[in-house]
Amino acid sequence: MxxxxxxxxxxxxxxxxxxxxxxxxxxxxxxxxxxxxxxxxxxxxxxxxxxxxxxxxxxxxxxxxxxxxxxxxxxxxxxxxxxxxxxxxxxxxxxxxxxxxxxxxxxxxxxxxxxxxxxxxxxxxxxxxxxxxxxxxxxxxxxxxxxxxxxxxxxxxxxxxxxxxxxxxxxxxxxxxxxxxxxxxxxxxxxxxxxxxxxxxxxxxxxxxxxxxxxxxxxxxxxxSYDHVDNSKETEPFFEYGYNIMAKRWKQLRAAVNKSKLFSLPDFPPGTCTFTGRTFESQPAFAWLKCEGEIEDCESFLRRHKIWTRGGKYFGVSSKYVRISTLSRDETFDLFTERLSAMVLESP
Amino acid sequence: MxxxxxxxxxxxxxxxxxxxxxxxxxxxxxxxxxxxxxxxxxxxxxxxxxxxxxxxxxxxxxxxxxxxxxxxxxxxxxxxxxxxxxxxxxxxxxxxxxxxxxxxxxxxxxxxxxxxxxxxxxxxxxxxxxxxxxxxxxxxxxxxxxxxxxxxxxxxxxxxxxxxxxxxxxxxxxxxxxxxxxxxxxxxxxxxxxxxxxxxxxxxxxxxxxxxxxxxxxxxxxxxSYDHVDNSKETEPFFEYGYNIMAKRWKQLRAAVNKSKLFSLPDFPPGTCTFTGRTFESQPAFAWLKCEGEIEDCESFLRRHKIWTRGGKYFGVSSKYVRISTLSRDETFDLFTERLSAMVLESP
The missing domain is CATH 3.40.640.10 (Type I PLP-dependent aspartate aminotransferase-like (Major domain))
Structure with missing residues (x-):
């Protein structure tokens, strides 16, 4: 700007x-x-x-x-x-x-x-x-x-x-x-x-x-940025810019999680935004990821796959959960979803 | 600058x-x-x-x-x-x-x-x-x-x-x-x-x-400001500027205190400054003023004369003392020393 x-x-x-x-x-x-x-x-x-x-x-x-x-x-x-x-x-x-x-x-x-x-x-x-x-x-x-x-x-x-x-x-x-x-x-x-x-x-x-x-x-x-909205890229209103990045990232994240089958993510009910008039599901600043199946310590499991997270115990719940930022830089976020989707269950 | x-x-x-x-x-x-x-x-x-x-x-x-x-x-x-x-x-x-x-x-x-x-x-x-x-x-x-x-x-x-x-x-x-x-x-x-x-x-x-x-x-x-000192007012080095203001204010303050005779100020031993080579007495950011004679609550006494200070009890000592900033704006400082020097002992 x-x-x-x-x-x-x-x-x-x-x-x-x-x-x-x-x-x-x-x-x-x-x-x-x-x-x-x-x-x-x-x-x-x-x-x-x-x-x-x-x-x-x-x-x-x-x-x-x-x-x-x-x-x-x-x-x-x-x-x-x-x-x-x-x-x-x-x-x-x-x-x-x-x-x-x-x-x-x-x-x-x-x-x-x-x-x-x-x-x-x-x-x-x-x-x-x-x-x-x-x-x-x-x-x-x-x-x-x-x-x-x-x-x-x-x-x-x-x-x-x-x-x-x-x-x-x-x-x-x-x-x-x-x-x-x-x-x-x-x-x-x-x-x-x-x-x-x-x-x-x-x-x-x-x-x-x-x-x-x-x-x-x-x-x-x-x-x-909302004073003269004309939908050109150059004057894209601020929250549109942010919304679009978050929508893209959550799509990418959910695809990676579906591919790997080791994890699950929360499902959010769709809601209509009074500000934009758009109906969408929340796309939070954090992914609250759950390790499914027999993985009990999700933070350690992911660290072995070079993904750094914060484990559920810090948030007062089971260590099957971890929190990961979805606000990292593009390169980091891409690497994260790549590593996630490439992950398969290790032999115990 | x-x-x-x-x-x-x-x-x-x-x-x-x-x-x-x-x-x-x-x-x-x-x-x-x-x-x-x-x-x-x-x-x-x-x-x-x-x-x-x-x-x-x-x-x-x-x-x-x-x-x-x-x-x-x-x-x-x-x-x-x-x-x-x-x-x-x-x-x-x-x-x-x-x-x-x-x-x-x-x-x-x-x-x-x-x-x-x-x-x-x-x-x-x-x-x-x-x-x-x-x-x-x-x-x-x-x-x-x-x-x-x-x-x-x-x-x-x-x-x-x-x-x-x-x-x-x-x-x-x-x-x-x-x-x-x-x-x-x-x-x-x-x-x-x-x-x-x-x-x-x-x-x-x-x-x-x-x-x-x-x-x-x-x-x-x-x-x-010390790279090319030429003693012109325009490029006066920073601490010279500050020193001169403080020296002027302390001179003015001591004159006011001497005139009124109701108060005293600390006396500082002269010291030679390794930075400037100048020998001078400290000219602090606060005046630590003592009410002499029978005035016990110096803060209240000064407040009656429209001078706002912080009393000695806040600093762990007798209320005969008060702290006054010497870093106020020129107008305020001038008014302060004017009021101080005009002060005479009230009848009890």
């Missing part, structure tokens, strides 16, 4: 810690906030009205900010944090690495039976398996956090504008700019937003203004 | 999480690392040889990474963290806000009498009072962290190249670019560097690449 997504920052610009002293989130760049609102309005995947925008150094930092904000400072027991298995493998690590007395990982939401307050992470589409999710514990003292990192039309049909109390998004999964380290939370409750902001003040005294200015430019360019 | 410090980043650049997969610190931009080495070599304030560079989202994040790296994961008691009073007011907050079982704030290093391992933060020049510091506990089980954020020649004479095990620096205090959210640690021990890197992986999955690219450009421009 050339100059449309290029950022220029002079040495004398944005020097101060402060982006906007009138905003509750004083380290939020107004341009970035505007670009987030515009993009959600365009795509229709989330309601920004009546939500505070809190910017974070990736949704990873925002996740920790949410735990801090939702856990009472002086409780006798740490707050329980759960998510339905298979859950994102970083959740337990991020919850427990500092051995906080404020919160602790309590495992699979399906198995959670304790009384008292809890935080349930609802990841939809889910990392690692790609399925659309709802809360599963459903008790009165539950606090819900919706991690919507993958709720974008290149991965899944947008079915409605999400309007939850706390929603997390990230630039890395919407446009692919992972190194920019930027995420945003949409938060209804002012006091919760305030505590999240307080966490980010303590943890990193705000968020890179340079990354925010760049992300603003990039998200604006994504929105602008 | 115009284009010399301007950064241009295209939409397709630095998309990946990874900056340099061959480096232990895989999220460190090589250009940023080079600019840090070059600047330390030029100024002579720290030895970079035999140190790993770990980049962080400000030295605030690096401080937390150090606590994580130096605290054993399975100790029965949290590691004690101390610093000599007056200490940087954020240290206790950053150590305790997550109620970690790994480490805890143990207060003023002068009063620390427990057995066993401890971490001592040696801030030199010190925030808030500007004095040069050495460790004070001096026991065998002590782990030292040198916070050298203000060890730059606009603030203090550079007396030797520091060569400690763990040294923290930050862009915000070297060039003033606080909103860039970047700091760096120089770490001798590979295993400690590795654990710090692991913390940053968990905390924010690396550090903004955009900020690092921008900081690289800015630090290079600072170094380059």
């Amino acid at each position: 050339g100059e449309k997504s290029t950022i220029v920052i002079s040495g004398h610009q944005s020097i101060s810690y402060f982006s906007d002293v009138r905003n509750l989130c004083w380290f939020l760049e107004p341009e970035f906030a505007n670009s987030v609102v515009r993009l959600h309005k365009l795509v229709g995947n989330a309601i920004t009205e009546d939500h505070h925008i809190v910017v974070g150094t990736g949704s990873t930092q925002l996740f920790q900010a949410v735990l801090y904000a939702l856990s009472p400072p002086n409780a006798s027991e740490p707050m329980n944090v759960v998510s339905a298995a298979p859950f994102y493998s970083s959740y337990p690590l991020l919850t427990d690495y500092l051995k906080s007395a404020l919160y602790k990982w309590a495992g699979d939401a399906y198995e959670f039976s304790k009384d008292g307050p809890y935080i349930e992470l609802v990841t939809s589409p889910n990392n690692p398996d790609g399925f659309t999710r709802e809360p599963v514990v459903r008790r009165t003292k539950g606090l819900l956090v919706h991690d919507l990192a993958y709720y974008w039309p290149q991965y899944t049909p947008i079915s409605f504008p999400a309007d939850h109390d706390i929603m997390l998004f990230t630039v890395s999964k919407s446009t692919g700019h992972a190194g920019i380290r930027l995420g945003w939370a949409l938060v209804k409750d002012r006091e919760i937003a305030k505590k999240m902001i307080n966490f980010i003040e303590l943890n990193t005294i705000g968020v890179s203004r340079d990354s925010q200015l760049r992300a603003a430019k990039i998200l604006q360019a994504v929105s602008e | 115009g284009e010399k410090s301007t950064i241009v980043i295209s939409g397709h650049q630095s998309i990946s999480y990874f900056s340099d997969v061959r480096n232990l610190c895989w999220f460190l931009e090589p250009e940023f690392a080079n600019s840090v080495v070059r600047l330390h070599k030029l100024v002579g304030n720290a030895i970079t040889e035999d140190h790993h560079i770990v980049v962080g989202t400000g030295s605030t994040q690096l401080f937390q990474a150090v606590l994580y790296a130096l605290s054993p994961p399975n100790a029965s008691e949290p590691m004690n963290v101390v610093s000599a009073a007056p200490f940087y007011s954020s240290y206790p907050l950053l150590t305790d806000y997550l109620k970690s079982a790994l480490y805890k704030w143990a207060g003023d290093a002068y009063e620390f009498s427990k057995d066993g391992p401890y971490i001592e933060l040696v801030t030199s020049p010190n925030n808030p009072d500007g004095f040069t510091r050495e460790p004070v506990v001096r026991r065998t089980k002590g782990l030292l962290v040198h916070d050298l954020a203000y060890y730059w020649p606009q603030y203090t004479p550079i007396s030797f190249p520091a060569d400690h095990d763990i040294m923290l620096f930050t862009v915000s205090k070297s060039t003033g670019h606080a909103g860039i959210r970047l700091g760096w640690a120089l770490v001798k021990d590979r295993e400690i560097a590795k654990k710090m890197i692991n913390f940053i992986e968990l905390n924010t999955i690396g550090v903004s690449r955009d900020s690092q690219l921008r900081a690289a450009k800015i630090l290079q421009a600072v170094s380059e």
Whole structure:
């Protein structure tokens, strides 16, 4: 997209810690906030009205900010944090690495039976398996956090504008700019937003203004790619570009899996995308692959065939499952599906 | 400095999480690392040889990474963290806000009498009072962290190249670019560097690449300002510019304090700067002001005179002291010294 997504920052610009002293989130760049609102309005995947925008150094930092904000400072027991298995493998690590007395990982939401307050992470589409999710514990003292990192039309049909109390998004999964380290939370409750902001003040005294200015430019360019759609390759709107790559990859992946017969992949129900009007099956950023038959340790099995994956045990389930990124570079993805389709059952 | 410090980043650049997969610190931009080495070599304030560079989202994040790296994961008691009073007011907050079982704030290093391992933060020049510091506990089980954020020649004479095990620096205090959210640690021990890197992986999955690219450009421009020094105003080398502003401000501040007679400021011994050859007294980024006479709560007293400060109790000492930034904008600084010099003792 050339100059449309290029950022220029002079040495004398944005020097101060402060982006906007009138905003509750004083380290939020107004341009970035505007670009987030515009993009959600365009795509229709989330309601920004009546939500505070809190910017974070990736949704990873925002996740920790949410735990801090939702856990009472002086409780006798740490707050329980759960998510339905298979859950994102970083959740337990991020919850427990500092051995906080404020919160602790309590495992699979399906198995959670304790009384008292809890935080349930609802990841939809889910990392690692790609399925659309709802809360599963459903008790009165539950606090819900919706991690919507993958709720974008290149991965899944947008079915409605999400309007939850706390929603997390990230630039890395919407446009692919992972190194920019930027995420945003949409938060209804002012006091919760305030505590999240307080966490980010303590943890990193705000968020890179340079990354925010760049992300603003990039998200604006994504929105602008829909201003004058004429279906020529050169001005292909952003999510069409992403959708087409993901569709091609999933076709290629499913063909490889069918050929090998050693594995299976999730089947997704078709859905109609309110953004594009297209009806399609989810084509997630990860393949959640199951080794069929007698292979018990799918990760080791695949490693012997030079395919590097993350095993099911990290996600709270059987090691018959593995997660593989479908967002690698073309050469890597081609090599992966080649190796997969060439695989036959070894003699034991 | 115009284009010399301007950064241009295209939409397709630095998309990946990874900056340099061959480096232990895989999220460190090589250009940023080079600019840090070059600047330390030029100024002579720290030895970079035999140190790993770990980049962080400000030295605030690096401080937390150090606590994580130096605290054993399975100790029965949290590691004690101390610093000599007056200490940087954020240290206790950053150590305790997550109620970690790994480490805890143990207060003023002068009063620390427990057995066993401890971490001592040696801030030199010190925030808030500007004095040069050495460790004070001096026991065998002590782990030292040198916070050298203000060890730059606009603030203090550079007396030797520091060569400690763990040294923290930050862009915000070297060039003033606080909103860039970047700091760096120089770490001798590979295993400690590795654990710090692991913390940053968990905390924010690396550090903004955009900020690092921008900081690289800015630090290079600072170094380059010494390539062809001709003493004209237009090409004034960076630290000369900073030194002159700080010298002017401290002269103005001391005049105001002398006029009012209600306050006192620290006196710094003159030292010869190995970088400039100049002999001068420290001119710190903060004024550590003491209310003399009967004023016990200096912060409240000054607030009544429309001067906003941070009181001594936040720094572990008497409320007769306050910290005031000397890095405000010219208008603000002028107003501050005006109000200070106009102040006379109120009737009780």
